[in-house]
Amino acid sequence: GQNIxxxxxxxxxxxxxxxINCTYQTSGxxxxxxxxxxxxxxxxxxxxNVLDGLEEKGRFSSFLSRSKGYSYxxxxxxxxxxxxxxxxxxxxxxxxxxxxxxxxxxxxx
Amino acid sequence: xxxxxxxxxxxxxxxxxxxxxxxxxxxGHNAMYWxxxxxxxxxxxxxxxxxxxxxxxxxxxxxxxxxxxxxxHLFLHLHTLQPEDSALYLCASSQASGTGSSPxxxxxxxxxxxx
Numbered sequence: 001g002q003n004i005x006x007x008x009x010x011x012x013x014x015x016x017x018x019x020i021n022c023t024y025q026t027s028g029x030x031x032x033x034x035x036x037x038x039x040x041x042x043x044x045x046x047x048x049n050v051l052d053g054l055e056e057k058g059r060f061s062s063f064l065s066r067s068k069g070y071s072y073x074x075x076x077x078x079x080x081x082x083x084x085x086x087x088x089x090x091x092x093x094x095x096x097x098x099x100x101x102x103x104x105x106x107x108x109x
Numbered sequence: 110x111x112x113x114x115x116x117x118x119x120x121x122x123x124x125x126x127x128x129x130x131x132x133x134x135x136x137g138h139n140a141m142y143w144x145x146x147x148x149x150x151x152x153x154x155x156x157x158x159x160x161x162x163x164x165x166x167x168x169x170x171x172x173x174x175x176x177x178x179x180x181x182h183l184f185l186h187l188h189t190l191q192p193e194d195s196a197l198y199l200c201a202s203s204q205a206s207g208t209g210s211s212p213x214x215x216x217x218x219x220x221x222x223x224x
Contacts, residue, residue, distance in 0.1 A: 033212060040217070041217055042113070042199070042215035042216055043199070043213075043215045044215070045212035045213070045214070048210050050210065089152075091209060095209065096154075097154070098151075099151035099152040100151055101149055101151045102149075
């Protein structure tokens with residue numbers, strides 16, 4: 001079967017750095033997405049990786065290793081507003097999105 | 110403003126009621142989706158419409174009935190629901206489904222409670 005694994009919950013301190021990991025086992029690979037979802041709000045697109053390596057976008061970076069079936073989202077200079085759930089999703093060989101259950105990130109002052 | 114608007118934001122209904130969820134997108138996208146989000150579970154794809162044609166129906170019970178009159182509007186008609194159907198229902202849109210890098214744009218969802 002197809003599966004996406006990510007930690008259920010993480011806690012970090014304001015101003016620090018946090019890395020949220022995502023491992024996947026899918027039938028084929030056509031890209032990996034990260035979304036952010038604040039409580040009671042819509043998920044919003046953060047990043048897309050289809051080739052190995054690091055993609056940087058301001059305070060957020062996303063890394064992909066296709067050979068390891070592994071990605072991480074790196075958040076720097078954490079702010080209280082970064083408290084949210086972070087969803088990892090992979091497009092399989094049929095371009096179907098397979099979703100993880102999300103990682104709830106709690107930022108403490 | 111997310112570009113995708115869902116109404117109502119909250120809905121409480123009895124098991125014998127009939128109600129409809131509405132979604133409208135202002136992004137010029139060709140694909141629209143219904144997802145179910147339950148606590149601590151992955152998003153569950155329910156239906157996909159591509160250029161107004163239904164292309165996915167992931168074994169969803171018949172008590173959920175989608176309707177897509179045009180590329181900008183999507184409805185989910187509900188009838189004789191069960192308490193386990195209580196969840197957040199998210200609408201999303203994208204450029205034509207099946208393309209690799211096109212991200213989904215989500216609405217804020219309808220929080221449904223079935224009593």
